[in-house]
Amino acid sequence: MTVPGSEGPTRELGTGPDTPTRELRTGPDAPTRELRTGPDARTRSLATGAGGRTRSLATVIRGTFADTRPLRVPAYRRLWLAGIVTVIGAQLSVVAVPTQIYELTGSSAYVGLTGLFGLVPLIVFGLWGGAIADVMDRRVLLLLTGSGIATTSLALWVVAASGIGNIWVILTLFSVQSAMLAMNQPTRNAVIPRLIPAEQLPAANALNMTVFQAGAVAGPLLAGVLIPVVGLPTLYLLDAIALLATLWATWRLPPVPPQRTDVTAPGSVGIRGVVAGFRYVGMQKVLLVSFLIDMVAMGFGMPRAVFPEMSEKVFGDPPGGGIALGALFAAIPFGMVVAGLFSGWLQRVQRQGVAVTLAICLWGAAIAMFGLTGSLWLAVLFLAIGGAGDMVSSVYRSSMLQTVATDEMRGRMQGVFVVVVAGGPRIADMWHGPAAAGLGPGPAATLGGVAVVVAALAVVARFPAFWRYRGPVDRRGQAG
Template sequence: MLRGALADTRPLSTISYRRLWLAGVITVIGAQLSVVAVPTQIYEITGSSAYVGLTGLFGLVPLIVFGLWGGAIADVMDRRILLLLTGAGIAATSLTLWVVAASGVGGVWLILSLFSVQSALLAINQPTRNAVIPRLLPAEQLPAANALNMTVFQLGAVVGPLLAGVLIPVVGLPTLYLLDAIALMATLWATWRLPSVPPQRTAGVRQRAGFREVVAGFRYVALHKVLLVSFLIDVIAMGFGMPRVVFPELSEKVFGDPPGGGLALGLLFAAIPVGMVIGGLFSGWLHRIRRQGVAVTVAICVWGLGIALFGLANSLWLAVLMLALAGAGDLVSSVFRSSMLQTVATDEMRGRMQGVFVVVVAGGPRLADMWHGAAATGLGAGVAATAGGIAVIVGAVVVVTRFPDFWRYVGPIESKARP
């Protein structure tokens, strides 16, 4: 019984996917070192949180622009080559950041510019990588593959910042960028070993990657209700429910942290990724779920319930437990929504669909940041979080009621029993 509950590892029997996944274990942790290093370096230079806040702007704008455009590019050229080019570019920007940090040459605007370039490259790389996976694996293994990918990503979100905190006093902040660049070599090697992944062209149709093709992607979403709702329901979940902006206030005023943060703040930020990691480790049962629309709706409601109860918690450990519950719900939702994109969308549209997915995933939490901050000031941080969680549940029910095709959506049938 325990074996059946553990993560479904069948995708790892496909050597191309296994190489990418194993390389991702290293690369994701390395990427988190730079995630910590950039704001820390900017604060060291300026002593201003306002400058640190500019990383949001310099990261979000290229993510939106190049996430959408990058998805269109991924639909017209060999995706293996695109992964190699963008991966090499990401490594080069990390090396440049290392040189800047180690030499002290340049200032905050150079760092922000390099960060922006790296965000643009990541915005092209990520949808391309996700669009490659359906070409490597059978459709019925996609939920398992997405669960494995997300488990690694969330594990990196926990381990990477902790490792950065340990390494900075020992090797210095600039070395974090160098370690990130070295870690990227693993993924470049795995990508180099991939087979060619050219686009599956429609006869007689000339393929481009311009504004018209990006617009065609949005039109495609509007015509496919399952895809449309998968995006809408994620915007609802993250836009209403992500409470991270109230963590500092709650950690100090409710859970007893000293000014500036302490153990409670770290636990609150780690709780959702930890819940996702645990959910991923025990995701073996997901491959048996065919009613994927039902699964996503229930998982989103679990996310909303966890956030609502978190806002009511007066105990730190209860708050952490509720956030972890929410994270487990988010893991299930993310697995099936990613699988829907990879299954419902045709190969010639997968890059653009993954680009929209990247923008939605990045934009939702930033919407939550804006309204949670204002609501916390007027109503209190806990009330704001609880209201957001309730809004998630109500919004999900309304959207699925409006688009019942999503509720009825059934995923691919297993071709054979799991060994």
Template sequence: MRRFLADTTPLRNTDYRRLWTAGIVTVIGGQLSIVAVPQQVFDITGSSAYVGLTGAFALVPLIVFGLWGGALADAMDRRTLLMITSGGLGITAVLFWAQAAAGLDNVWVVLSLLALQQAFFAVNQPTRSAIIPRLIPATQLPAANSLNMTVMQFGAIAGPLLAGVMIPVVGLSTLYLLDSVALLATLWAAYRLPALRPTGESRRAGLREVFAGFAYLATQKVLLASFVVDIIAMVFGMPRALFPQIAHETFGDPSSGGLALGLLFAAMSVGAVLGGVFSGWLPRVRRQGLAVIVCIVLWGLAMVGFGVVVGLAAPGSSAVFLWAALAFLAFGGAVDMISAAFRSTMLQQVATDEMRGRLQGVFIVVVAGGPRIGDVAHGAAAYAAGTAVAAAGGGILVVVGVVIAAFAFPMLVRYRVQR
């Protein structure tokens, strides 16, 4: 059984263990703000259109500063950059708390702070990811990435549940304050890291360095292919924009949301956590490229199954259909976690250290931007053909798209880990 449980070998490294343990606290705190921001926007405006604006205000700085942040991570000491961005996130959380506690009720202040927060986050994430290969051996990277993904998905479950319980008791502003306190854990872990100075010749982080990252990516066909298949999976196969309508029209939730809505949003994260817990076999997989292809095909098939269940379920149908839908989403979350762990490992192993930060920046843009585009695509498809067709059809497009990508990028299928 131990061979299948998560490999905790990377936790023997003191620096990695501090960073990972601090991440548990920080991720849960960050999820409190993720719930608080759209809720506050809706409280102020009473409009879902304004809530939708949070996506635009978050996506633009994610793209701009994700790319620039990767260049920064290659040009300066990564320990210092992680401390700066973690401190920036903490200060932004304090500003969120201050405006909420003062009762400003200004939606543009909230959206502006959100953009600032996402700018710090976009630099912080590629920096943190680029640090890991400097702390542990390459053979432990699959296990380390699996542990990181498990923490992120655990936070995606625990944070929203805690927020739902706490808002009526302590108020929305307290969630922001707790987020700022939680960030102290990562700041402390970063402070205890050794110096992580750049290993390459780059000492600038301008536009030329960003383009140099893209030029380098174009020469690394395996990494380019891994980004392409992830975009296919997230754009065509992420049906989360359909969850409110499905919860209300198919599973009988009130229009303002209810238990079914919460379960739909949590199901993928539950599956991802289970996938992480039973990820002990990941380090033994050598053909990681083929594993990514298989996982994304399984993700697409899971979304097809989800759409079929939604199509078969009558309005207000029994719990059997709901649990079947949740099972497909959970299975999708598990295989997506495995795919993400392999793709992160491939990036960290193939890219040189002097380019690793910039490629991690591209990775963050793909991971964050793909689902946002998927929201738009699924919303339009549901409007035209219904939620069941949108979900199942998207899953079919994922399978077809990934098979085409496998033929177009055979080097991804052939990729093997060098022991």
């Protein structure tokens, strides 16, 4: 075999039974790499010295930890850094809403209503917002919807601080905020492939999710500490202030107008555009299964509606929440953060369909074990293990979507993705609340975890193309 280029004239490979060495010369004065292959071979020498061993160790370390190459893109880096602040504030509200409702009612069934009031706007505005993102400048849409999220957080602060509202006012404001979020998230996710090369999308998604989940760890823990000190209403105000960071990063983005290359994907913001999106999902089986399997994982398995009751009745928190409440909310994202920090290996996995299936089964098994324990620290451990599985699944499913879908369909596909990702937990809220009231919070969680494993395997068996899916290859020779 001849190696292109004048600097590498020969490659010799002995193949006979008496040939003891393999030799590769990389230049006229280059050192020899020698590998003994005979039955008496005892040594392998590489003439690179300590510097070569150091480089090899550095390569292994870089391959283990998160791939940070996407951060070299200034626009992406600004969004990522702003997200560190914003997600902490967002998680303060995630804790505040169910906690405030449980304080007002003393019932997990009422907490479960957040699922209904969040799910309907997520479905409607997630799909509609995705269609809008395919026909207008995505930067402008991000600014409008980001401002809407901040405004509703301020309104929740006013209601909670003044005491003039009731549970229905809180749920209504929460519903409006969910609508803004449903339009914001698909737009943001559709922007990323315009900033980052396709083979780096798993790395970019891992970085995004690591930051988001780090905030999801810090936010609930901070909420558990702040509620007794500054009061629950202040959490909403802090959320609104934190959103200013993302609005600044979005303002600094270049214009992101839609790209039109496929005349079969009409750019309509009405029913026709939404229907075209669903038709596209039906034609792309890998995307269809990625949505179905996540709906299974979250719709059956997410146990957050039982956290307020478990923290008080099982783990001994005072009424209104405390350390146990914060630990339960933080455990899943903590596991995702740990998985994200050591996500370098994700870039090398090409059998992404297999990886998603196994990761979701790990999630379901961990949630089932969580429901069986009466120890806070074991509960946190099982939730963290489940979070690690969810991280792997989320990275690959996001990359599948951004790779398989064309740009003129990415907004709508991201709209469906947000409906599934955010809607699944709300479906879980809707049945976990009543199930916890009837069976107890632990058995309700265990039932959901077992259902995840069974249903996920059934979905993949029905659509084997997903199991066989392979991702694009990284330019460095690694699987993306």
